[in-house]
Amino acid sequence: MERLIGPDAFRDVLGRFASGITVVAALDDGEPVGFACQSFASLSLDPPLVMLAAGRTSVSWPRIERAGRFCVNILAAEQQEVCRSLGRSGADKFAAVPWRVSEHGTVRIDGALAAVECELRAVHEAGDHFLATAEVVALDAREDGSPLLYFRSRYAAGAF
Template identity: 50%
Template sequence: MAVDLDFKAVLGRFCTGVTAVTAYDTEPLGFACQSFSALSLDPLAVALFPARTSSTWPRIREVGRFCVNILAEDQETVCRRLGRPGPDKFADLEWSTSPNGAPLLAGALAWIDCTLAQELDGGDHTIVVGHVTGLGELRDAPPLLFYRSAFERLTARPLSETTPTGHRAAVSASK
C-alpha cells in the first residue's frame, strides 16, 4: 500500500537516537531499540516500543525490570549484534551490572534503570512504560543516530546565533 511506504518515508526523516534495552534472567537479555522516548518528569518515566515479533521483549517483561543503554556512535556493532535474533547476543560484548541487575554495556553514553509500569497495545508494536529507578552518565561522546533507514553521525556547524538559554542551537546529521 502506498500510504505504508509514504508513512515510512516521512517518519524516516525523524532522526532518533539508538538504545539497547537489557535485562538479566538466567542469562543476559537485550535488543536494539531506536523507538524510545522520555515520557514523564513526575513520575520519572520513559517509553519504548518493541515490535510484537520480538522474542526478547517477552523475556524481559517476565523479569519486570530493565536498563536502557544509550549507545554512542562507535557502538554500531553492538547495536547490530543486539538487533539480530538468536542466542549468544552478548558473546564478546563487554558489560557490567546496573543497580537493578541488568547488563550495563561498556561504552554506552548513559543508562536508565526501569521497572515495568505498563504495557499498551500499539498495533504491530507494544507501548512499554518504564518507571525510572536509577540513571547515570558514563561518557561524553557523540550518540549513535538512525535517520532514513541508516546509521548517521552528528557534525557540528558554525551557528549564527544561540538559543535563549545560550546553548548552541543546531547540529546536522551527515553520512
C-alpha cells in the same frame, strides 16, 4: 477501515526523523537478554517515567517483560557493532558485547553514552508493537561522547 498510507511511504517519511539508538536489556534466568530500540522517549518528570516500543514478534521482549526491570542503554557513536549484534535475532547476541550487571540487577552495556535503569509499570497493545511505560530507578551518563543516530535507514553519528 481502508488504509490510506502504505508501509513504504510511512517508513520513508518517518525515517527523516533522526532518532537515537538504545539497547533495552535485562537479566532473565541469569542470562542477558535485549534488543536494539529506536522507539524510546522520556514521558514524565514526576514521577520519572519513560516509554518504549517493542515489536510483537520480538523474542527478547517477553523475557524482559518477565524480568520487570531493565536498562535502556543509550548508544554512543562508536557502538554501531553493538547495535548490529543486539539488532539481530537468534544466537547469543551478547557474545561480542561487553556488559555488566548493575546494582539494580539490570544489564548495562559498557561504553554506552548513558544508562537509564527502569522498573516496568504498564504494557499496552499498539498495532504491531507493545508500548511499555517504566519508572526510572537510576541514571548514569558519560561526560564525553556523541550519540549513535539513525536517519533514513542508515546510521549517523551526531557531532555535539
